[in-house]
Amino acid sequence: DAGITQSPRHKVTETGTPVTLRCHQTENHRYMYWYRQDPGHGLRLIHYSYGVKDTDKGEVSDGYSVSRSKTEDFLLTLESATSSQTSVYFCAISESGTWNSPLHFGNGTRLTVT
Amino acid sequence: AQSVTQLGSHVSVSEGALVLLRCNYSSSVPPYLFWYVQYPNQGLQLLLKYTSAATLVKGINGFEAEFKKSETSFHLTKPSAHMSDAAEYFCAVRSGSEKLVFGKGTKLTVNP
Numbered sequence: 001d002a003g004i005t006q007s008p009r010h011k012v013t014e015t016g017t018p019v020t021l022r023c024h025q026t027e028n029h030r031y032m033y034w035y036r037q038d039p040g041h042g043l044r045l046i047h048y049s050y051g052v053k054d055t056d057k058g059e060v061s062d063g064y065s066v067s068r069s070k071t072e073d074f075l076l077t078l079e080s081a082t083s084s085q086t087s088v089y090f091c092a093i094s095e096s097g098t099w100n101s102p103l104h105f106g107n108g109t110r111l112t113v114t
Numbered sequence: 115a116q117s118v119t120q121l122g123s124h125v126s127v128s129e130g131a132l133v134l135l136r137c138n139y140s141s142s143v144p145p146y147l148f149w150y151v152q153y154p155n156q157g158l159q160l161l162l163k164y165t166s167a168a169t170l171v172k173g174i175n176g177f178e179a180e181f182k183k184s185e186t187s188f189h190l191t192k193p194s195a196h197m198s199d200a201a202e203y204f205c206a207v208r209s210g211s212e213k214l215v216f217g218k219g220t221k222l223t224v225n226p
Contacts, residue, residue, distance in 0.1 A: 041218060
């Protein structure tokens with residue numbers, strides 16, 4: 001298994017509070033991604049990073065920000081959590097951005113916003 | 115723009131029966147196609163990928179998929195289902211400079 005650790009694995013928070021999810025990798029891969037998974041929607045890309053301090057938006061980036069200060073860590077922040085952000089969040093990594101570079105996923109963080 | 119459609123959000127088969135999970139894609143340029151599997155409370159794992167070298171692609175755990183350009187399909191099959199195959203399966207497409215796009219998933223149930 002690819003060395004990807006997501007923390008926390010579970011979190012319950014209140015509406016309006018900031019939340020930060022962490023993804024840590026030991027593979028030294030350049031690309032890192034944050035997805036959310038919701039029933040009936042599959043996986044949707046929130047943000048991704050193609051190097052330290054290099055990030056870009058995905059299809060559902062509103063209400064989220066990211067930071068990557070080190071190769072191994074990619075943080076996802078919900079600036080002011082809303083109930084619509086209740087979801088399972090997955091971090092993924094890939095060695096390169098080329099088409100044939102597969103994604104390797106962490107085990108997810110289940111976030112509940114009450 | 116690229117997209118992928120998985121036909122059937124739930125598929126149920128008997129142990130030992132053929133598994134067929136359907137995936138159709140839309141892309142204006144030659145696509146790159148993937149199947150991922152997700153077991154309960156885990157992340158996604160790559161099952162197989164289409165590299166354009168061969169239209170029939172073999173993956174892990176006895177799964178294979180066939181790329182059919184004329185039908186814009188990339189269906190996943192396994193000749194004989196095992197109980198351990200029960201999981202959710204995702205088809206994904208990437209073309210040109212676009213990012214990987216996932217289908218909504220098909221949950222496979224295997225009945226004893």
